[in-house]
Amino acid sequence: MKKATSGSPGSPRPAKTRTSAKYKRARVRHFLFTVGPNRLSGGRVMRRHLSQDVVVRHIEASSPRWPKAFDGLRIGHVSDFHLGELLPLDRALAIVGQLGDQQPDLVACTGDVVDLRHDEAAPLLDALAALKAPMGAALVLGNHDELHCADTVSRLARDAGVNVLRNDVLEVHFNGQLLTIGGIHWAKSARACARNIDETCGEGVDLLLSHNPKAFQRAADRNIPLTLSGHTHGGQIAMKNRPNANIAIGHRHRAGLFSRGHSRLYVTSGVGAWFPLRINCPAEIAIITMRHADETAAPSDQGHQSKRRSRKRMR
Numbered sequence: 001m002k003k004a005t006s007g008s009p010g011s012p013r014p015a016k017t018r019t020s021a022k023y024k025r026a027r028v029r030h031f032l033f034t035v036g037p038n039r040l041s042g043g044r045v046m047r048r049h050l051s052q053d054v055v056v057r058h059i060e061a062s063s064p065r066w067p068k069a070f071d072g073l074r075i076g077h078v079s080d081f082h083l084g085e086l087l088p089l090d091r092a093l094a095i096v097g098q099l100g101d102q103q104p105d106l107v108a109c110t111g112d113v114v115d116l117r118h119d120e121a122a123p124l125l126d127a128l129a130a131l132k133a134p135m136g137a138a139l140v141l142g143n144h145d146e147l148h149c150a151d152t153v154s155r156l157a158r159d160a161g162v163n164v165l166r167n168d169v170l171e172v173h174f175n176g177q178l179l180t181i182g183g184i185h186w187a188k189s190a191r192a193c194a195r196n197i198d199e200t201c202g203e204g205v206d207l208l209l210s211h212n213p214k215a216f217q218r219a220a221d222r223n224i225p226l227t228l229s230g231h232t233h234g235g236q237i238a239m240k241n242r243p244n245a246n247i248a249i250g251h252r253h254r255a256g257l258f259s260r261g262h263s264r265l266y267v268t269s270g271v272g273a274w275f276p277l278r279i280n281c282p283a284e285i286a287i288i289t290m291r292h293a294d295e296t297a298a299p300s301d302q303g304h305q306s307k308r309r310s311r312k313r314m315r
């Protein structure tokens with residue numbers, strides 16, 4: 001396995017500090033939506049939040065563009081740990097253990113590893129790498145990682161042995177075959193995501209990791225067979241049995257599996273949270289089995305949901 005091409009390697013990004021306006025706004029939000037309600041409830045809000053199940057969701061998807069050699073590849077997709085007050089390290093490590101129980105071929109983490117602090121990121125990233133998935137672990141950063149410590153999270157991940165993709169393409173050689181994985185910087189708009197994809201993906205990649213699902217528009221334009229994203233948390237509050245009907249109103253692709261042409265997108269609801277409430281939208285680990293489909297398979301433009309899920313109560 002090696003880092004192959006780099007769209008804009010080490011693109012200089014402005015360093016965030018703990019005094020940046022965005023970081024201050026995030027702290028205020030954290031106080032208003034987490035610390036305040038928890039204090040007012042005598043700690044009940046957090047206790048209830050931390051006792052909720054984490055679901056293992058199994059998804060099957062297929063595309064004629066997916067390499068035949070990797071038909072049936074099982075990707076363990078986790079996202080949005082938001083390690084910190086809302087997801088303590090012991091619970092995060094238990095989730096990684098739950099992921100390991102599924103024995104994925106490849107681990108993909110689509111960002112927001114940390115939230116407002118990064119002092120416990122190293123053991124979590126070490127645990128992801130220690131799963132020793134046969135095709136390794138790859139990570140893109142999210143907006144919460146970028147708030148003040150993107151370079152630190154990135155360094156800790158690399159030290160652990162996780163492949164960090166910041167507008168990079170990773171070539172994974174496995175059983176004599178090659179799978180290309182592109183990963184892009186956090187970007188807020190579809191247009192900025194598209195720019196990152198254009199800068200990074202060259203001739204195209206087999207798998208794209210983007211924290212923001214808004215990358216899917218350009219990914220589908222470029223016939224990238226599979227894009228994995230997080231960021232929306234599935235809105236955290238959704239209508240019963242309608243995961244995509246949720247409060248992540250700034251997004252078209254809010255939760256679940258989507259198709260356009262021969263391209264597929266899976267948006268995970270994530271394992272963590274940025275406020276301590278989930279309704280009809282459990283935290284999840286996604287196990288995605290990706291199939292090579294017949295070229296004659298009819299292209300689809302529909303969103304649809306995963307097939308099956310199993311529950312396991314966190315300790």
Ligand SMILES: [Fe+2]
Nearest residue numbers: 080112142231
């Ligand atoms: Fe997030």
